[in-house]
Amino acid sequence: LFRSGRWLFEAVQKDRRGFEEGTALAVKILCNIFCTRHASKFLSVYLASFYECLSETLRKDGRVLISTIMHSQKLLDYELQGHRVLAPHFLHAIVRIVTKRTPNFEHIERLERVREACLHILGGLVSLPNHFADCKFALPTPPKPEGKRTRRGSTAADAVGDGDVLYAPTYSAVKPHLAAVLLEALKSETHEANLVLLLNLVYAYMCEDLDYGSAFAKDAIAQILRKTTTHSAWPSSVSLLALKILDRKSVV
Secondary structure, eight states: OTTTHHHHHHHHHHOOTTOHHHHHHHHHHHHHHHHHTTTSOOOHHHHHHHHHHHHHHTTOOHHHHHHHHHHSTTGGGGOOTTGGGGHHHHHHHHHHHHTTOSOOOTTTSOHHHHHHHHHHHHHTTTTHHHHHTTSBOOOOOOOOOTTOOOOOOSSGGGSBOTTSOBOOSBSGGGHHHHHHHHHHHHHHOOOHHHHHHHHHHHHHHHHHTGGGTOSHHHHHHHHHHHHHHSTTSSOHHHHHHHHHHHHHHHTO
């Protein structure tokens, strides 16, 4: 970072049109540095520059966004100093991908791999609302055109509003968005390995939500039962795991 960090940060932040492949490569290199050397004590100026870069690239589309998601999927696991500042930006990007509000990126990366990366990142977010409760979780929002209002619904489609802005001022307010994304993924995911990861995430969030009386558990159980009783909806191994999770949930 001392030798080449400034060039890498500059390559990301300049965001020059027509240089998306170079920007995506710079993001990949930065993520690899901070993830593989996570035990190192990075200078605050490097961490701040890195987080600023990711906060920008997670709001992009195409190659730059996919490179960020794919190469930062384990970043939250390493608990770098100040890493939770990225939580709102990660959630915003995941919501846009799950609700297909980003341009088609199948020519960049296999769709199931991108969804897998999103699920890994989501695993680092599901416990945060209960832990941080009323702490601020607001994204910087661009000015909205006059007369437009941001939707605040609890479905995955409403998780971002007009102007592609996620509305969640506190960590507690993130819960409907997490629930909506998990339910949307339950409905649409087809890849076996991703389904195994997703079902475990759903169970973890059921446990997180146990004392708050939301409808998430009811909706998730109904979705799981529909999938397990529909012929060929899920592979038999996934259906078996789903039934085991329902059995575990029944004794919680």
